[in-house]
Amino acid sequence: MEDSRRQFLKITGIAALGLSTASTAGVLAADQGPQPYTRKGDEALTAKQWGLVIDTTKIDHELAEKITEACHTTHNVPFFDPEIVGPEVAKRHEIKWIWETHYHNAFVDSGSNNYMSEEVEHRPFLVLCNHCEAPPCCRACPTEATYKRDDGIVIMNFHRCIGCRFCMAACPYGSRSFNFRDPRPFIKETNLKWPTRSKGVVEKCNFCVERLAVGKAPACVEASDGAIVFGDLEDPDSHIREVLREHYTTRRRVSLGTGPAVYYII
Amino acid sequence: MLEYAIKGDKRYYAWITFLLALIGIGFGVYLWQLRFGLGITGLSRDVSWGFYIAQLTYMVGVAAGGVMVVLPYYLHDYKAFGRITVLGEFLAIAALVVCLLSVIVDLGQPGRILNVWIHLSPHSVLFWDTVVLNGYLFLNLVVGWNVLQAERNGTHYPQWVKPFIYLSIPWAISIHTVTAFLYCGLPGRHFWLTAILAPRFLASAFAAGPALLVLLCLLIRRVTNFDPGREQIQTLAKIITYALIANLFFFGCELFVAFYSNIPGHMDHITYLFAGLHGHGVLVPWMWASMGLMVLALLLLIPPITRRNEGVLAVACAMLFIGAWIDKGLGLISAGFVPNPLHEVNEYMPTLPEVVITIGVYAIAALVLTVLYKMAVGVKEEVAA
Numbered sequence: 001m002e003d004s005r006r007q008f009l010k011i012t013g014i015a016a017l018g019l020s021t022a023s024t025a026g027v028l029a030a031d032q033g034p035q036p037y038t039r040k041g042d043e044a045l046t047a048k049q050w051g052l053v054i055d056t057t058k059i060d061h062e063l064a065e066k067i068t069e070a071c072h073t074t075h076n077v078p079f080f081d082p083e084i085v086g087p088e089v090a091k092r093h094e095i096k097w098i099w100e101t102h103y104h105n106a107f108v109d110s111g112s113n114n115y116m117s118e119e120v121e122h123r124p125f126l127v128l129c130n131h132c133e134a135p136p137c138c139r140a141c142p143t144e145a146t147y148k149r150d151d152g153i154v155i156m157n158f159h160r161c162i163g164c165r166f167c168m169a170a171c172p173y174g175s176r177s178f179n180f181r182d183p184r185p186f187i188k189e190t191n192l193k194w195p196t197r198s199k200g201v202v203e204k205c206n207f208c209v210e211r212l213a214v215g216k217a218p219a220c221v222e223a224s225d226g227a228i229v230f231g232d233l234e235d236p237d238s239h240i241r242e243v244l245r246e247h248y249t250t251r252r253r254v255s256l257g258t259g260p261a262v263y264y265i266i
Numbered sequence: 267m268l269e270y271a272i273k274g275d276k277r278y279y280a281w282i283t284f285l286l287a288l289i290g291i292g293f294g295v296y297l298w299q300l301r302f303g304l305g306i307t308g309l310s311r312d313v314s315w316g317f318y319i320a321q322l323t324y325m326v327g328v329a330a331g332g333v334m335v336v337l338p339y340y341l342h343d344y345k346a347f348g349r350i351t352v353l354g355e356f357l358a359i360a361a362l363v364v365c366l367l368s369v370i371v372d373l374g375q376p377g378r379i380l381n382v383w384i385h386l387s388p389h390s391v392l393f394w395d396t397v398v399l400n401g402y403l404f405l406n407l408v409v410g411w412n413v414l415q416a417e418r419n420g421t422h423y424p425q426w427v428k429p430f431i432y433l434s435i436p437w438a439i440s441i442h443t444v445t446a447f448l449y450c451g452l453p454g455r456h457f458w459l460t461a462i463l464a465p466r467f468l469a470s471a472f473a474a475g476p477a478l479l480v481l482l483c484l485l486i487r488r489v490t491n492f493d494p495g496r497e498q499i500q501t502l503a504k505i506i507t508y509a510l511i512a513n514l515f516f517f518g519c520e521l522f523v524a525f526y527s528n529i530p531g532h533m534d535h536i537t538y539l540f541a542g543l544h545g546h547g548v549l550v551p552w553m554w555a556s557m558g559l560m561v562l563a564l565l566l567l568i569p570p571i572t573r574r575n576e577g578v579l580a581v582a583c584a585m586l587f588i589g590a591w592i593d594k595g596l597g598l599i600s601a602g603f604v605p606n607p608l609h610e611v612n613e614y615m616p617t618l619p620e621v622v623i624t625i626g627v628y629a630i631a632a633l634v635l636t637v638l639y640k641m642a643v644g645v646k647e648e649v650a651a
């Protein structure tokens with residue numbers, strides 16, 4: 001039964017070639033059997049499309065560092081110390097899920113303004129995976145190792161990824177990192193609630209699915225002192241929608257049609 | 267027919283031993299890469315594809331270029347090419363060996379490669395690329411082998427081979443089109459996001475593939491008793507000339523669109539290649555060399571007087587082959603990633619281990635080509651005798 005249903009879904013998936021991968025990928029993903037982070041308890045937080053609003057006016061360099069640190073320690077993201085591996089290698093092998101950049105880097109298409117407010121020019125802008133509505137990374141992946149869940153989160157299956165890095169070429173936000181070497185010796189303290197990765201696979205922000213599953217807010221949201229809001233973008237009564245109604249917000253590279261779910265208050 | 271591949275003189279065995287040595291060295295370095303990870307290459311978070319994928323892209327072109335001898339012979343009944351079609355088909359096989367091995371050495375988790383077939387993902391162009399590449403390999407093996415065997419037996423090849431021959435013609439176009447689609451369907455990578463990428467790939471393929479074939483034909487004439495034929499080589503030279511003109515024309519179209527529209531996203535990558543960007547420009551000398559080689563090759567190919575001189579023709583073919591290799595094998599992939607989506611410039615250059623592994627891959631293909639050509643020439647010599 002289960003097998004024939006799967007087969008059918010695959011065939012319809014083939015017929016739907018060219019359409020968004022979201023539906024097929026989502027269904028196939030649900031078929032993958034038990035996975036620790038897709039299990040839903042009573043306390044699990046759920047949504048139709050998770051999203052974030054980042055209030056950049058409230059984030060200075062220290063806070064940005066604290067947020068980044070919170071994410072990276074929670075998810076066993078390695079740090080290649082330039083003093084140990086050398087600055088060039090540290091840069092090449094770098095892995096980051098959320099990081100600080102400038103306005104003109106975050107908003108490449110709309111950011112070239114010669115006469116910018118100095119304050120905005122120096123303000124840190126946190127960038128991360130946008131959990132796009134129509135994610136080009138999932139479209140590119142030849143194994144469904146990266147896929148969009150029913151709640152809108154774009155996630156990685158580290159055990160299936162073949163390391164072809166097509167998704168990295170496809171992501172127009174530079175959100176993905178590749179394990180060019182074994183990351184484990186470079187993790188300061190391993191968080192046992194989330195797996196470490198092996199060399200040769202891609203990784204990125206997972207919207208803290210493992211925390212949402214137990215009713216906790218994403219680590220970056222928790223560390224942000226209220227500067228980052230998360231919630232269901234498709235629920236008009238959600239807090240995030242209220243914030244969006246009240247503020248002027250923008251998203252990165254909207255002209256590409258990816259539909260980013262991360263919004264910025266400037 | 268395999269016996270031809272075993273019987274050879276000293277030179278033949280010396281060449282084989284040399285290739286085996288290169289393969290051994292390349293394989294050793296690959297074992298190191300397997301242990302350490304792709305970190306031994308020059309690849310980075312920003313330039314996540316490089317030398318390996320570039321060889322795939324270039325050699326797909328050489329493989330597709332084989333169709334330039336198959337098509338005139340089978341579709342236009344151009345009899346002269348009957349002498350060399352099998353050389354075109356076998357060259358395509360060797361080129362495909364480079365393509366498939368380059369994909370494998372590029373993978374972070376090569377042991378999981380079958381996931382592509384277990385979790386079929388028709389929305390991924392990479393899936394289709396594996397389909398067309400393996401399909402083309404199969405077609406050329408079937409066709410090349412059967413046609414050669416028939417020639418040896420002095421018979422006509424079996425009728426059932428015919429549909430495969432016809433199929434191989436559009437299939438050749440498809441391999442390079444799908445390979446271009448790997449790049450040109452990605453949002454936000456403006457250097458690749460151009461509808462002319464597939465036509466441009468094909469044009470450079472139909473120049474570079476036959477150019478290599480011309481060089482191989484000249485070599486075969488020197489070292490064996492089989493002469494691929496002067497007319498054959500001259501016809502190939504004309505094909506190469508037209509294809510090279512088309513290739514340079516398409517590139518000119520790219521330049522016009524990018525620079526007349528004055529859109530930074532479109533100009534930046536080209537500027538990076540030919541002039542450098544924000545003070546970074548490792549590829550600048552390479553790209554000018556590439557353009558220079560291709561233009562010079564064209565100047566030698568257009569006038570009949572130089573084209574008809576086989577010595578000059580050989581030089582032109584070599585220049586064109588190298589020029590197109592720099593263009594597609596170094597520039598095209600890197601430039602798509604530089605500047606990165608956040609408009610930062612992080613450059614890429616292959617490292618020594620990366621180059622050695624690639625040489626190993628080419629050595630495997632050269633070994634395959636040597637064995638196949640040895641058989642083909644053996645049959646041709648026998649039939650002629």
Ligand code: SF4
Binds near residue numbers: 131132170171174258
């Ligand atoms: S930001 Fe990049 S990695 Fe994240 S969903 Fe969009 S395309 Fe995929």
Ligand code: SF4
Binds near residue numbers: 145
């Ligand atoms: S690297 Fe992994 S996740 Fe990315 S496209 Fe390849 S298989 Fe999919």
Ligand code: SF4
Binds near residue numbers: 075098206207
């Ligand atoms: S949502 Fe979670 S994984 Fe994503 S950046 Fe925030 S803390 Fe990191």
